[in-house]
Amino acid sequence: MEIRFYNSLTRSDDLFQPIDGHTVKMYSCGPTVYDFAHIGNFRSFLAADLVRRFLEAVGYEVWHVMNITDVGHMTDDSSADGAGEDKMEAAAKRLKEDKKSGKAPEGCVADPDNPYEIAAYYRDAFLEDGRKLGMKVAFEYPQRVHCATKFIPQMIKLIEKLIERGHAYVGRDGVVYYDVKSFPDYGRLSGNTLDKLENLQEGAGGRIDASNQANKRNPADFMLWKADSTHVMKWDSPWGAGYPGWHIECSAMAMEALGPEIDIHTGGEDLIFPHHECEIAQSRGGSGCGSFARFWLHTRFLMVEGTKMSKSKGNFFTVRDVLGGKATGTEVHPAALRYELIRTQFGAQCNFTMKGLVDSANSVRKLSEFAERVEAEAGAKVVEVGLDHPVLKQFFAALANNLNISEALGVVHTWISTPVEDPAEAVAVLRKIDSVLGVVELTKSAGSGDDDEITVLCQAIHEARQRRDFPTADLHRKQLESRGYEVRSTAEGTVAKRKMA
RNA sequence: GGCGUCGUAGCCAAGUGGCUAAGGCAGUGGAUUGCAAAUCCACCAUACGUGGGUUCAACUCCCACCGACGCCUCCA
Numbered sequence: 001m002e003i004r005f006y007n008s009l010t011r012s013d014d015l016f017q018p019i020d021g022h023t024v025k026m027y028s029c030g031p032t033v034y035d036f037a038h039i040g041n042f043r044s045f046l047a048a049d050l051v052r053r054f055l056e057a058v059g060y061e062v063w064h065v066m067n068i069t070d071v072g073h074m075t076d077d078s079s080a081d082g083a084g085e086d087k088m089e090a091a092a093k094r095l096k097e098d099k100k101s102g103k104a105p106e107g108c109v110a111d112p113d114n115p116y117e118i119a120a121y122y123r124d125a126f127l128e129d130g131r132k133l134g135m136k137v138a139f140e141y142p143q144r145v146h147c148a149t150k151f152i153p154q155m156i157k158l159i160e161k162l163i164e165r166g167h168a169y170v171g172r173d174g175v176v177y178y179d180v181k182s183f184p185d186y187g188r189l190s191g192n193t194l195d196k197l198e199n200l201q202e203g204a205g206g207r208i209d210a211s212n213q214a215n216k217r218n219p220a221d222f223m224l225w226k227a228d229s230t231h232v233m234k235w236d237s238p239w240g241a242g243y244p245g246w247h248i249e250c251s252a253m254a255m256e257a258l259g260p261e262i263d264i265h266t267g268g269e270d271l272i273f274p275h276h277e278c279e280i281a282q283s284r285g286g287s288g289c290g291s292f293a294r295f296w297l298h299t300r301f302l303m304v305e306g307t308k309m310s311k312s313k314g315n316f317f318t319v320r321d322v323l324g325g326k327a328t329g330t331e332v333h334p335a336a337l338r339y340e341l342i343r344t345q346f347g348a349q350c351n352f353t354m355k356g357l358v359d360s361a362n363s364v365r366k367l368s369e370f371a372e373r374v375e376a377e378a379g380a381k382v383v384e385v386g387l388d389h390p391v392l393k394q395f396f397a398a399l400a401n402n403l404n405i406s407e408a409l410g411v412v413h414t415w416i417s418t419p420v421e422d423p424a425e426a427v428a429v430l431r432k433i434d435s436v437l438g439v440v441e442l443t444k445s446a447g448s449g450d451d452d453e454i455t456v457l458c459q460a461i462h463e464a465r466q467r468r469d470f471p472t473a474d475l476h477r478k479q480l481e482s483r484g485y486e487v488r489s490t491a492e493g494t495v496a497k498r499k500m501a
Numbered sequence: 502g503g504c505g506u507c508g509u510a511g512c513c514a515a516g517u518g519g520c521u522a523a524g525g526c527a528g529u530g531g532a533u534u535g536c537a538a539a540u541c542c543a544c545c546a547u548a549c550g551u552g553g554g555u556u557c558a559a560c561u562c563c564c565a566c567c568g569a570c571g572c573c574u575c576c577a
Binding site: 350 | 503504505506507511512513514515523524525526527534535536537538539540541569570571572573574575576577
């Protein structure tokens with residue numbers, strides 16, 4: 001199978017082959033844990049999840065590593081470059097207020113002034129959200145989700161190596177900087193090449209402070225280590241106790257966990273510059289390799305109802321918001337949210353809408369009911385299917401074409417509405433498909449959630465219909481519907497299922 | 502101001518110079534149903550952001566413009 005992915009580095013659909021032929025080494029930039037992850041974050045993480053699931057389904061072994069930034073970075077590259085508030089400090093403030101007003105969950109963070117506690121709290125929340133949404137790296141390989149604070153020695157080692165190899169230097173202010181001039185390929189990914197960065201000072205905001213620039217050789221040089229004894233999160237280093245720059249953690253982690261050269265690197269489109277640009281410079285500068293990640297897969301941002309997601313517009317949703325019903329007014333099944341977030345190709349802007357969520361819920365329901373049906377019909381019969389099965393062939397061919405999920409879903413929808421000849425074969429095909437989509441498995445793990453009252457009402461509807469007492473049947477149906485259930489009556493009986501969105 | 506991505510129906514999307522512009526979702530009509538839901542059948546872009554140009558021929562190539570999005574400061 002010929003697999004092609006759009007590669008940001010070459011700006012073309014490149015033929016994919018793992019470097020060693022069988023094991024795909026994949027790294028994803030994960031979240032910074034100072035708040036709950038929002039649906040935009042997860043759109044990106046689930047895109048990576050889809051890539052890894054697809055590659056596994058077609059036979060590759062995938063080592064997928066994700067980082068969690070649990071360091072409270074100062075927002076500035078060095079103090080003079082910016083005036084923003086540290087995200088961790090902002091989180092502390094917010095948590096304190098939430099605690100005072102009783103909005104914070106019971107015992108969520110004992111000491112809001114402790115950044116380690118804040119980070120741990122949101123890290124756990126992120127992993128929980130990830131598990132709910134079927135993110136494989138979260139529920140199957142948590143040992144491959146690494147926190148930046150666990151890689152400080154590796155970062156220091158890499159910085160030392162960069163200095164040794166002439167890619168980094170200690171500035172007049174004692175801060176360790178990367179010397180971008182020492183890396184001619186700087187700018188290849190983003191287009192912000194060295195000749196263009198010469199004019200950095202002329203930038204729109206004029207944000208580069210001259211006094212700060214005096215400490216560096218080049219305005220574009222970025223920080224690797226900053227000594228700061230006042231910083232709460234600080235570690236000893238050859239350059240004084242302090243904290244690492246923002247970009248170094250990913251280079252150190254990818255190198256340690258996957259080696260100097262990896263197959264795929266994913267992240268949001270916002271990370272292209274400076275983060276990924278700097279990451280390439282650090283990794284290649286440290287390893288001396290001619291390449292770091294072969295493929296750069298960037299996910300485009302998610303919009304909500306056609307506009308940017310922002311707190312001020314009131315259309316900013318965390319995963320928890322959506323699942324809890326804050327977006328739609330009704331609780332949303334994680335499978336429906338997963339489907340909604342993966343249904344648009346990762347490189348295209350996706351539009352999150354309430355209608356789309358309902359559509360997604362419908363699709364998931366269709367799929368899970370199809371699964372139930374063929375599983376029941378198949379009974380104990382088990383059939384093996386290969387990727388040469390006509391349905392799977394089409395499904396995977398679509399995905400092999402830059403993960404064209406629209407076409408792949410089209411294949412699935414068409415297939416499940418054609419008569420099933422061999423239920424056991426259908427079970428096997430669906431399992432394979434869902435090993436990528438990961439939505440049917442989520443509907444199964446959640447359990448039915450039916451209580452006795454629902455069963456009683458369904459029985460009452462059935463009996464009322466049998467004696468042709470339709471007003472009573474309709475009344476009960478309305479009761480169930482108002483409680484968020486979909487009701488379906490046939491001659492054999494009435495069943496109610498919780499709506500998924 | 503600089504760098505980058507992108508504009509095909511309500512939504513996603515195929516299409517990379519040439520038959521009447523794939524497919525899925527949604528929608529509409531019908532069958533079915535006490536009514537619904539589900540299911541099944543049928544229908545659903547003379548048109549590819551706009552305006553030029555190249556060509557026998559353009560959604561596909563070139564130019565300009567318009568618009569959307571991301572980055573240049575932490576950010577999926």
